[in-house]
Amino acid sequence: MRILGIEVKRSTALVLGALIAVVMVGMLFWGPSTKSSTAWNRQWTTLAEWIRFMLAFSWPLALGAGALQGLRDRRSGVEELFGSTPRPRAQRVGWTLGAVAVGVVVAYAVVFAVGAVQVVSATDYFHWGWLPAALVGALALVGVAWLGVGLGRLVPSPLTPPVLAVAGLALTSLGVGRPGDGLPWTALLPTLPFPRSVFAAVPGPVSAVQAVWFVGIALTGFLLVALRRRWLGALPVLVAAAVAVPLLPATAEEAVKADPVAAELICVEQLCLTRAHEHERAALTGPAREVLRLMAKLPSPPTSVREVGLEERGERDLRLPESTDAVWVDLDEFTYFRRTPLTADQVTTYWLAGAGTRTCYGDHIPRTVTREVAARTVMTGWLTGRLEPLPVYRLWLGEETDGLVADAWEHLRALPEPEQAARVQAAREVQAACSGDPLTTLTGGAL
Amino acid sequence: MTRWLVLHARSRLVPASAAAVVGGVVGLVALAPPHGSPQLAAFGAAIGVAAVATGLGSHDLELDRTAAFGWPPRRAAHLLLGGTLVLALLLVAGRVADPIATDAFLLRDVVGLGGLVALGALLFGPRAAWALPVGWTGVTLVVPRGDEHWLSRLLTWPVQPPGTTSATVTAVVLGCTGLLAYSWFGCRR
Numbered sequence: 063m064r065i066l067g068i069e070v071k072r073s074t075a076l077v078l079g080a081l082i083a084v085v086m087v088g089m090l091f092w093g094p095s096t097k098s099s100t101a102w103n104r105q106w107t108t109l110a111e112w113i114r115f116m117l118a119f120s121w122p123l124a125l126g127a128g129a130l131q132g133l134r135d136r137r138s139g140v141e142e143l144f145g146s147t148p149r150p151r152a153q154r155v156g157w158t159l160g161a162v163a164v165g166v167v168v169a170y171a172v173v174f175a176v177g178a179v180q181v182v183s184a185t186d187y188f189h190w191g192w193l194p195a196a197l198v199g200a201l202a203l204v205g206v207a208w209l210g211v212g213l214g215r216l217v218p219s220p221l222t223p224p225v226l227a228v229a230g231l232a233l234t235s236l237g238v239g240r241p242g243d244g245l246p247w248t249a250l251l252p253t254l255p256f257p258r259s260v261f262a263a264v265p266g267p268v269s270a271v272q273a274v275w276f277v278g279i280a281l282t283g284f285l286l287v288a289l290r291r292r293w294l295g296a297l298p299v300l301v302a303a304a305v306a307v308p309l310l311p312a313t314a315e316e317a318v319k320a321d322p323v324a325a326e327l328i329c330v331e332q333l334c335l336t337r338a339h340e341h342e343r344a345a346l347t348g349p350a351r352e353v354l355r356l357m358a359k360l361p362s363p364p365t366s367v368r369e370v371g372l373e374e375r376g377e378r379d380l381r382l383p384e385s386t387d388a389v390w391v392d393l394d395e396f397t398y399f400r401r402t403p404l405t406a407d408q409v410t411t412y413w414l415a416g417a418g419t420r421t422c423y424g425d426h427i428p429r430t431v432t433r434e435v436a437a438r439t440v441m442t443g444w445l446t447g448r449l450e451p452l453p454v455y456r457l458w459l460g461e462e463t464d465g466l467v468a469d470a471w472e473h474l475r476a477l478p479e480p481e482q483a484a485r486v487q488a489a490r491e492v493q494a495a496c497s498g499d500p501l502t503t504l505t506g507g508a509l
Numbered sequence: 510m511t512r513w514l515v516l517h518a519r520s521r522l523v524p525a526s527a528a529a530v531v532g533g534v535v536g537l538v539a540l541a542p543p544h545g546s547p548q549l550a551a552f553g554a555a556i557g558v559a560a561v562a563t564g565l566g567s568h569d570l571e572l573d574r575t576a577a578f579g580w581p582p583r584r585a586a587h588l589l590l591g592g593t594l595v596l597a598l599l600l601v602a603g604r605v606a607d608p609i610a611t612d613a614f615l616l617r618d619v620v621g622l623g624g625l626v627a628l629g630a631l632l633f634g635p636r637a638a639w640a641l642p643v644g645w646t647g648v649t650l651v652v653p654r655g656d657e658h659w660l661s662r663l664l665t666w667p668v669q670p671p672g673t674t675s676a677t678v679t680a681v682v683l684g685c686t687g688l689l690a691y692s693w694f695g696c697r698r
Contacts, residue, residue, distance in 0.1 A: 077633070085644060092660065093651045119647045123640065130637055137568075137636075220522060221529050224559040224639035228533070228552075231647050238650060 065157045066164070073134075073158055075165030078127040078207070082120040082169040087176050089116050096401075098394045100257040103180035105338060107263045107321070110192035113173055114199045114254040118234040121206055121252045124166055126227030128207035131162060132214020132287065133222065152288035159211060159284060163204045170200045186341045187324060194269035195254065201273055202252035205280035206230070212286025212295060245317060246310035250275060255318075260338045261325040262318045262373040271309045278302020325371030334368040339393060349409040353389055356445050357418055361487045364389050364418055381422055383495040389418035390494075396453070408453075415452050417441035417486060422496040430499075436466035437489055437500035440474060444486050466501070466509065473505045521564035521587070529560040530595060538602045541609045548649060550599075550610035551667035554618035555646040557595030559639035562626040564591070566635030566696030573695075585692040592623040613671040621667065621680030622646070624687025631690050634697040 070076060089095070095102040095112045102112035135141050144154065174196065214222055236244060237251040249272065254264060281298035289295055311317040324338040333350040335343055350367040357363045368388040384390045396412040398404060404412075416438030423431060435452060443449035449471055451463075474482055489504040501509055518524070533556035541549055565588065567573050573580065596619040600612060610618075622642040629638030646667055654665040662675050669676035 074637075077637075081640065081644075085648075089648065089651060092664070094653070116651075118650070119644065122647070123644065126640065126643075127637070133636065219525065220563040220636050221525055221560060223636065224556075224563065224643065225529060227639060227643050228556050228559065231643065235650055 066160055069157045069161035070164060073161045073165075074127045074131045075161045078124060078162070079165035079169035081123060081127075082166065082203070083172045085119050085123065086113065086116045086169075086173045089119060090173070090177065094256070097399075098397060099260050099339070099399050101399060103177055104184045104399065105260045105324075106181055106185070106188060106192040107195075107324075108257045108260060109174070109177045109181050110196040110199070111254050111257040111264065113170075113177065114195060114252065115238075115256045116173075117199055117202060117252045118238060119231075120169075121202060121234055122227045122230030124203050124207040125210040125230040126223040128162060128210020128283070129214035129223040129226045130210075131158065131207075132211040132216075133218050133220065136215070136218035137220075151290070155287045159208055159287060162207050162211065166203045166207050167200050170203055184341065185338065187338045189323065191263055191266075191321065194266055194273075195264045198269050198272045198276065199252060201276040201280065205276040205278075205283060206252070208280050208283025208287070210283070212283040215287055216292060245314065246307070246312050249310045249317060250306070252276070259373050261321050261336065261371045263321045263324075264317070265319040267309075268311050268317060271306050275302050275306040278306075320373040325373065327368060327371070329366065329368075332366040334366055334388075336369050336371045338371075339369060342393070342398075345403065345406070346409065348406045349413060350389075352406075352410045353413045353418060356414060357389070359445060359483065360417070360490070361483055362386070367391060367413070369393065370420075380496055381420065381424060383497065384420070386491050386494045389413060390420055392420060395420060411453055414442050414445055415439075416493055416500075417445055417490045419490055419493040422493070432462045432466060433499055433501045434493070436463045436470055437493065437504050439463065439467045440470045440504060441486050441489055441493075441500075443471060444474065444482065470501060470505050470509055473508055517583075517587075520567055523564055526560045526564050526591075527594070530557045530598060533557065533560065534598050534602050538606045538609065541607060543607060545607065545609040547610060547614070547654075547668040547670075548646075550614060551618050551622075551646045551649060553599055553602075553609065554595065554615065554622050554667070555642040557598065558592065558619065558622045558626040558642050561588075561591035561595060561623070562630055562635055562638035562642075564635070565627065565630040565638060565691065570696065580695060581692045584695060585688060588623065588627055588688060588691060592619055595619055595623070611671050617671065617677055617680045618667050620684035622683075624680075624682075624684035627687035627691035628683070630696045631687075631694055632697060 090102050090112060093116070095115070099105075100108045102109050135144065144151075210223075210226060213226060234251055234253050237248045237253040237255070243255075249268065278298045278301060282295050285295035285298065286292055324336060326337050327334040328337060328340060330343065331347065332354060333343065333347055335346065353367060354364065364387055366388045368390055370390050370392045372392065391413055393399065398409070419438065419441075421431075421434060421438075423434075439449070439452050442452065449467070451467075474485060477485065485504055485506065489500040492498045492503045493500040534553055537549060537553045537556070565584075596615060599609075599615045599619070603609060603612070603615070622645070625641045625645065626638050629641035633640065649665045649668045652661050652664045654661070654668050656662070656665075659675075662669070662673075663679060666673075666676040666679040
């Protein structure tokens with residue numbers, strides 16, 4: 063143990079560990095990982111997946127720093143001296159590699175601890191499903207650092223570390239794209255695509271295959287450092303590749319599986335939230351009650367507020383029909399999760415939009431969205447008694463919709479009261495089912 | 510004088526570094542998309558200065574100290590020549606193939622990242638100096654460069670459009686501090 067302590071101090075382990083921890087925590091706090099429900103500090107799965115994503119930087123860094131460590135013996139001119147001692151080489155280098163592994167793993171654990179402290183206070187949904195993905199990340203870091211030491215010993219030039227680091231960065235940048243890009247080969251990278259929904263997670267078998275692959279890399283690194291006959295070192299990585307490659311996920315659906323437990327709805331007092339977002343119940347009960355109270359004006363009002371738990375976001379062109387007996391809400395649709403939380407009034411305003419219906423469009427929004435926005439604006443205005451622009455689209459659709467809204471509002475207000483309620487109810491049904499043009503229904507075909 | 514130059518170049522592994530820079534730039538140009546890409550151009554500059562950095566310090570600092578001449582001007586000349594070579598290579602690559610970025614962009618990035626690598630040599634020693642420019646360019650892959658926040662602007666200076674004042678200032682400050690500090694103090698022991 064004394065030797066390990068000395069090696070930790072004398073090797074690159076401390077500097078590497080500090081760099082990894084600083085770079086990863088800094089990027090997690092400043093990158094895109096702080097936004098929406100999939101933020102790294104809101105759920106256990108997203109914590110693990112974001113940290114794996116940020117390996118895009120620390121993995122090449124570990125490779126380069128490992129190579130730097132591998133240069134040490136040759137550049138200090140002590141190889142022959144050490145070679146003349148009877149002690150097995152593996153015993154001596156084991157401590158050095160151990161020190162590097164300790165530095166890397168401690169840094170990784172620190173990053174996790176920084177996230178975990180925040181996750182504990184942000185969600186009530188705890189499970190162990192995130193652990194395999196997290197452990198594979200630690201394994202990948204240790205493996206690549208050891209591989210770096212091995213390659214540094216193999217090619218002891220001062221240019222080796224930067225060349226390896228740049229090559230590593232080029233490799234990991236391939237994995238930064240959308241999920242499913244370049245599969246199955248991107249599954250061999252330490253990075254995961256960033257999480258797109260809290261209701262999906264990396265399945266255990268994928269993590270197991272990746273673990274095999276990174277153990278192979280680590281063993282290769284170890285053998286490259288420890289063996290006199292270095293070509294034997296290539297064996298573990300070849301065996302690992304032979305085992306892992308046929309088992310790699312080939313499609314995005316295999317690489318990310320839905321998490322039905324996280325998406326399970328729990329209903330208390332007409333408010334149904336997914337298990338993952340149960341923590342928000344205290345903040346959302348008031349708005350839910352208020353929305354249902356205002357909606358009671360309709361001939362057949364909804365009886366509950368229910369969260370939509372989608373395992374994939376922004377892929378479909380058109381959302382599926384939803385029943386009208388509930389107000390369906392997607393917390394990310396109006397970016398509920400922000401640094402400064404929304405007030406209860408703001409949440410109510412968002413939920414009331416379109417008389418409690420969601421927009422029909424996903425990623426691809428056609429020009430005709432102005433008609434939908436106008437109809438939803440008028441429906442909301444009828445419920446609250448005040449005609450106000452919808453909060454979401456105001457910035458980029460305001461002027462186009464204003465005219466439509468004013469006309470439709472005039473038209474609706476001119477009708478007798480029961481007829482108004484029936485029209486809004488009909489428009490709400492059209493909008494919930496995404497089956498036509500709600501503005502036509504609302505104005506009886508006049509607009 | 511020529512003899513001194515040749516010996517200096519050999520002791521600092523200049524031929525191998527130069528070969529690495531040329532290889533890196535050629536590979537980069539081969540990978541570049543038709544209209545260039547700021548990230549790729551920043552990477553080119555980072556690879557170049559990282560290779561230059563391996564020659565910023567000698568194998569034996571004690572031996573260097575026994576020399577009967579002052580090191581600061583020689584260190585400054587080494588760094589400046591290395592930076593010029595990297596810039597020239599990137600510019601020539603832009604003339605031969607499709608330009609990966611404008612000349613002003615490349616000049617700014619080589620100046621800033623060159624200063625950064627010199628600071629790296631001062632702090633971590635010449636063999637680990639590459640970590641700073643390579644790490645910083647890696648960061649620009651994830652932080653959105655269009656973000657209005659000042660910290661995002663600062664972090665993404667290597668990929669900001671050429672006219673951006675904050676990026677130019679950052680690059681010049683990094684370049685000057687790096688050059689002065691490295692020339693004066695030399696590498697970490």
